[in-house]
């Protein structure tokens with residue numbers, strides 16, 4: 466029995482035109498980190514913090530479970546998703562919406578506990 470490698474699709478960042486390849490069984494954020502592209506902010510890498518929020522402007526994809534504190538049902542219906550939970554099923558174009566990771570906000574959403582550096586010393 467032959468095992469076929471997962472199809473690899475082109476993901477393009479709308480604002481910069483930079484692009485990278487992403488396999489169907491890999492999420493967009495991981496594929497970006499393996500490329501030279503750094504356009505999508507990276508945070509928890511697990512669908513909790515919202516740093517990697519993007520809007521898919523074209524292409525087909527499916528998503529894994531995303532934290533509703535950072536992606537509402539309406540966001541999802543309007544193609545706003547988390548790159549770390551998005552798997553391409555064809556070439557994608559995305560608009561970056563996320564910001565630099567804010568661990569305090571992720572902690573407030575109950576994703577994990579966080580002690581600010583000043584309080585930890």
Ligand code: FES
Pocket residue numbers: 494506507508509510511512513514515516517518547548549550
């Ligand atoms: S990196 Fe935190 S939600 Fe994607």
